Amino acid sequence: MTEIPREEYILKCTSACAGCSDSLTLRYVLKAAGPETVLVVPACCTSVIQGIYPHTAMNIPVYNVAFAAAAACASGMSAAFQAAGKKANVIVYAGDGGTVDIGIQALSGAFERGTDFLYICYDNEAYGNTGMQRSGATPVGARTTTTPSGKIQVKKDLDGIVAAHNPPYMATACAAYPKDLFSKVQKALSIRGPKFIHVLAPCPPGWRFSSEKSVEMGKLAVRSGMWILYEREFGKVTINGPSKAAMIKPIPLEEYLEPQGRFKGISSEAVAMLRSQAERNAMRLKKEEEGIC
Amino acid sequence: MFEVRIHSRGGQGGVTAARLLALAAIRDGKYATACPFYGAERRGAAVVSYVRIDDRPIRVYSQIRHPDLVLVLDPSVMEVVDVLQGMKEGGRVLMNGSEPREMKGIPTFAVDLTGIALRERLVVAGSPILNTPVLGALAKMGIITMESAKMAIKEMFSDQRNVTAAEAAYAELIA
Amino acid sequence: MLTVATGNKAVAAAVKQACPSVVAAYPITPQTEIVEQIAEYVTSGELKSQYIPVESEHSAMAACIGAGVTGVRTFTATSSHGLHYMHEMVNWAAGARLPIVMANVNRALGPGWNIWAEHTDAFQERDTGWLQVYVASVQEAYDATLMAFRIAEHESVLLPVMVNLDGFLLSHSMQPLQSVDIGDFIPPIHLPHAIDISDPTSYGTLTGPNDYFRLRWDIERSMRDSVPVIRETQEEFARRFGRKYDFVEEYRCDDAEVVVIAMGTLGKEAEVAVDLLRREGLKAGSMRIRWLRPFPRIDLSGKEVVVIDRDYSFGFGGVIARSLAATEGVTPFSVIAGLGGQEVTYDDIAGFVRGRRPGEELWFGVNGHV
Numbered sequence: 001m002t003e004i005p006r007e008e009y010i011l012k013c014t015s016a017c018a019g020c021s022d023s024l025t026l027r028y029v030l031k032a033a034g035p036e037t038v039l040v041v042p043a044c045c046t047s048v049i050q051g052i053y054p055h056t057a058m059n060i061p062v063y064n065v066a067f068a069a070a071a072a073c074a075s076g077m078s079a080a081f082q083a084a085g086k087k088a089n090v091i092v093y094a095g096d097g098g099t100v101d102i103g104i105q106a107l108s109g110a111f112e113r114g115t116d117f118l119y120i121c122y123d124n125e126a127y128g129n130t131g132m133q134r135s136g137a138t139p140v141g142a143r144t145t146t147t148p149s150g151k152i153q154v155k156k157d158l159d160g161i162v163a164a165h166n167p168p169y170m171a172t173a174c175a176a177y178p179k180d181l182f183s184k185v186q187k188a189l190s191i192r193g194p195k196f197i198h199v200l201a202p203c204p205p206g207w208r209f210s211s212e213k214s215v216e217m218g219k220l221a222v223r224s225g226m227w228i229l230y231e232r233e234f235g236k237v238t239i240n241g242p243s244k245a246a247m248i249k250p251i252p253l254e255e256y257l258e259p260q261g262r263f264k265g266i267s268s269e270a271v272a273m274l275r276s277q278a279e280r281n282a283m284r285l286k287k288e289e290e291g292i293c
Numbered sequence: 294m295f296e297v298r299i300h301s302r303g304g305q306g307g308v309t310a311a312r313l314l315a316l317a318a319i320r321d322g323k324y325a326t327a328c329p330f331y332g333a334e335r336r337g338a339a340v341v342s343y344v345r346i347d348d349r350p351i352r353v354y355s356q357i358r359h360p361d362l363v364l365v366l367d368p369s370v371m372e373v374v375d376v377l378q379g380m381k382e383g384g385r386v387l388m389n390g391s392e393p394r395e396m397k398g399i400p401t402f403a404v405d406l407t408g409i410a411l412r413e414r415l416v417v418a419g420s421p422i423l424n425t426p427v428l429g430a431l432a433k434m435g436i437i438t439m440e441s442a443k444m445a446i447k448e449m450f451s452d453q454r455n456v457t458a459a460e461a462a463y464a465e466l467i468a
Numbered sequence: 469m470l471t472v473a474t475g476n477k478a479v480a481a482a483v484k485q486a487c488p489s490v491v492a493a494y495p496i497t498p499q500t501e502i503v504e505q506i507a508e509y510v511t512s513g514e515l516k517s518q519y520i521p522v523e524s525e526h527s528a529m530a531a532c533i534g535a536g537v538t539g540v541r542t543f544t545a546t547s548s549h550g551l552h553y554m555h556e557m558v559n560w561a562a563g564a565r566l567p568i569v570m571a572n573v574n575r576a577l578g579p580g581w582n583i584w585a586e587h588t589d590a591f592q593e594r595d596t597g598w599l600q601v602y603v604a605s606v607q608e609a610y611d612a613t614l615m616a617f618r619i620a621e622h623e624s625v626l627l628p629v630m631v632n633l634d635g636f637l638l639s640h641s642m643q644p645l646q647s648v649d650i651g652d653f654i655p656p657i658h659l660p661h662a663i664d665i666s667d668p669t670s671y672g673t674l675t676g677p678n679d680y681f682r683l684r685w686d687i688e689r690s691m692r693d694s695v696p697v698i699r700e701t702q703e704e705f706a707r708r709f710g711r712k713y714d715f716v717e718e719y720r721c722d723d724a725e726v727v728v729i730a731m732g733t734l735g736k737e738a739e740v741a742v743d744l745l746r747r748e749g750l751k752a753g754s755m756r757i758r759w760l761r762p763f764p765r766i767d768l769s770g771k772e773v774v775v776i777d778r779d780y781s782f783g784f785g786g787v788i789a790r791s792l793a794a795t796e797g798v799t800p801f802s803v804i805a806g807l808g809g810q811e812v813t814y815d816d817i818a819g820f821v822r823g824r825r826p827g828e829e830l831w832f833g834v835n836g837h838v
Contacts, residue, residue, distance in 0.1 A: 035665065035668075036665055037665075038663055038665070040534065047673065047674060048674055050670055050673060051670070051673060051674075052673065052674045052675070052676060053670075053673045053674065053675040053676065053679050054679065056669060056670035056673060058668065058670050059668055060665070060668045061663045061664070061665060061668045061669060061670070061671070062668075062669075062670040062671065062673075063534070063537055063663065063671045063672065064670065064671060064672035064673055065530065065533065065534070065560070065672065066530070066556050066557060066560055068526060068530075068556075069526065069527070069530035069533070069556075069557060069560075070530075071527075072492075072522060072523075072524075072526070072527030072528075072530035072531045072534070073530045073531065073533055073534035074534055075492075075520055075522070075527070075530075075531045075534065076490055076492060076520060076530065076531030076532055076533060076534030076535035076536070076542070077534035077535060077537065077538055078534075079489075079490050079518035079520055079531070079535055080489055080490050080518070080534070080535035080536075080538040080539075080540045080542075081538060082518060083489035083490060083517070083518045083535075083540055084489065084538065084539075084540060086538075088665055105523060105524060105526075105527070106523070106524075106526070106527050106530065108523065109522060109523030109524070109527055112523070113520065113521065113522075311642070312472070312642045315472060315642050315643070316472045316642070319470070319472055319644045324643075324644065325472075325643070325644070326641055326642065326643050327641065327642040327643075328637070328640070328641045328642075329636075329640055329641075331498070331583070331584075331636045331640060350605070351643070352736040352737060352739050352740050353736075353737055353740055353813075353814060354634075354637045354638070354641070354733040354734075354736065354737055355737060355811055355812060355813040355814070356811060356813075358813070
């Protein structure tokens with residue numbers, strides 16, 4: 001059984017929305033990383049949640065940097081710690097917009113260079129901090145303020161892009177499975193080189209569900225197969241328990257979509273696209289796990 | 294101020310020739326600037342480099358319009374460029390070739406740099422090296438001392454054949 | 469030791485001696501030789517730095533920021549479009565009070581695609597909170613780069629410094645270079661706000677108007693405080709190494725009735741024009757402005773002024789001519805020349821002075837072109 005430390009590195013009284021899974025995720029990330037950690041945060045919800053100058057809710061050093069710059073900033077920081085002979089975990093904690101859209105070039109550069117750091121993308125599938133505009137991570141059919149009748153395109157395959165860089169460790173996680181998240185962060189930080197964790201972060205105001213349902217929404221995402229929990233360690237894929245179970249007996253996709261206001265009135269074509277993308281992902285990961293491809 | 298304009302083709306080492314000449318002049322205790330003119334030229338295009346030598350710091354960065362010496366590393370550029378343009382009164386020409394050509398009455402010197410380079414097997418990627426032997430010819434013309442010419446070559450290149458080739462050019466310069 | 473070097477190699481040689489812990493580098497013409505030379509130093513072990521071959525200039529400055537905030541010395545180099553691609557982070561570096569040193573090889577901005585000298589690239593960064601110095605010889609490129617680290621890291625400055633050299637004219641020109649044994653000229657870096665894991669805090673967080681305003685004023689205060697630091701550093705450099713530098717380099721100005729003002733290599737070429745004009749009986753002098761920020765005060769009282777701007781602010785004018793009109797109350801003859809590497813000779817400069825028309829603006833070579 002994983003022992004999760006009692007120490008808190010994100011203190012109470014943050015300015016997060018009620019039911020925010022970003023702060024929930026960050027809480028477990030930092031518990032796993034411990035105090036010898038520096039967080040690099042580009043523009044995203046976290047840069048507001050952490051508090052307004054001169055106050056901070058964070059009990060580890062946090063460096064806020066411009067939207068597109070997080071992975072490159074972490075490259076410099078990691079190199080500087082190495083040059084000074086200091087040991088510290090350098091963790092980028094960025095939203096989906098800062099990762100799949102504006103930050104993708106710096107992300108790719110840092111992974112190609114083999115920067116020793118952990119990049120965590122917490123994914124609420126839109127630009128939440130600016131009030132829910134579409135991002136490359138927004139799923140097809142989801143309404144945002146810039147896709148008022150639902151997004152036409154499918155969600156960008158961020159994990160595929162990261163996997164193409166052959167990092168030593170990458171994984172997906174979800175705030176609804178804190179122990180799984182905790183142990184993945186610990187494992188990632190035990191490995192040298194560029195590591196990546198993609199965390200689904202259900203967002204009550206953005207996805208339009210009630211605040212107490214964040215954890216439930218994360219579980220529905222996994223059980224319906226819309227979010228698959230897995231790890232890729234030195235190229236070897238392991239699908240984690242909850243997703244294994246979901247692959248055998250998934251709940252109907254509608255159970256995940258219906259409670260979310262953003263999918264209200266979604267077309268049957270969009271639902272079909274969501275379903276087929278989920279099925280393709282599952283198929284590909286199963287094959288990878290079995291060593292078929 | 295003594296001003297040298299070097300005509301060559303991209304890839305023939307005109308820029309390095311300018312830098313070697315400037316270095317040799319500096320080793321003579323003078324001030325010098327080597328300014329390649331960078332255009333969008335690629336390998337094989339006609340290119341120009343400039344060298345200025347003076348007893349005091351050089352403050353001029355614009356192109357040389359009235360050279361005291363024109364150095365033609367590749368005579369074929371004369372088909373496309375007027376190498377004598379703006380020639381200063383009393384100016385001279387040094388040409389890579391087996392004998393001097395008639396250049397509108399301007400004193401012309403010749404040395405077979407290509408022949409010397411091939412003889413010394415100073416060939417890199419199929420091209421004979423012209424920029425180290427030429428320093429010997431420039432020394433013979435009194436623009437730099439031979440001692441500084443050799444010093445400059447040794448500072449920039451480790452292969453002794455470059456010095457041997459410069460000595461050959463010194464001996465074989467034809468007025 | 470007397471060697472020869474291009475402007476680019478002189479910058480690299482100074483960087484090697486300043487020994488930054490982290491160099492983030494991305495190539496761009498005509499700066500590339502700087503980062504190539506530093507890569508060679510790092511590969512050969514002559515320079516013990518972490519060399520980060522970033523994928524863009526935006527990332528180059530971001531990496532310098534990430535490294536700098538841990539309290540180590542950092543360096544990068546760029547030019548033109550590269551400088552503008554990193555523009556966001558150029559602002560960030562100053563706001564974060566990081567003493568990053570950057571060489572910028574001045575080059576025009578496209579379109580049309582142009583790789584030759586112009587100052588507009590760096591001038592457009594003049595309001596970012598960076599100190600900016602412009603050099604005019606290979607030796608000065610080296611000396612100014614060494615001084616840049618000391619000035620940037622001074623406790624009452626803690627702002628980044630940009631060392632500017634003219635593309636090709638200086639970056640690729642080879643001249644004598646007298647290198648020095650720097651000894652303790654650049655003290656070890658001490659960044660009071662460096663990240664400390666044992667004393668955690670947040671940096672660059674959301675900041676309300678009142679605090680933000682105060683932080684901006686802190687930048688301006690340090691910019692003002694940098695004036696005596698620059699002076700003291702240049703004087704100390706002269707004491708130790710014998711070469712004198714000032715905010716403005718004056719040439720034959722004492723009794724001059726007309727002064728021609730320029731920056732970079734044009735400022736040197738102007739001296740030759742002054743000699744020409746003096747021979748003609750005109751009491752001319754020249755001033756080469758070295759520091760754009762902090763912008764120097766220049767006493768121009770009782771003199772006619774000809775300003776050559778190798779830059780332009782569209783809809784406003786030559787930046788130096790307009791700035792001097794504002795700060796010194798002069799009515800200069802404003803000459804716009806040398807944009808995109810346009811050839812400007814000492815004869816041309818002498819011609820500007822002879823044909824000066826106070827208060828008017830001349831676009832060299834294009835006037836009358838409708």
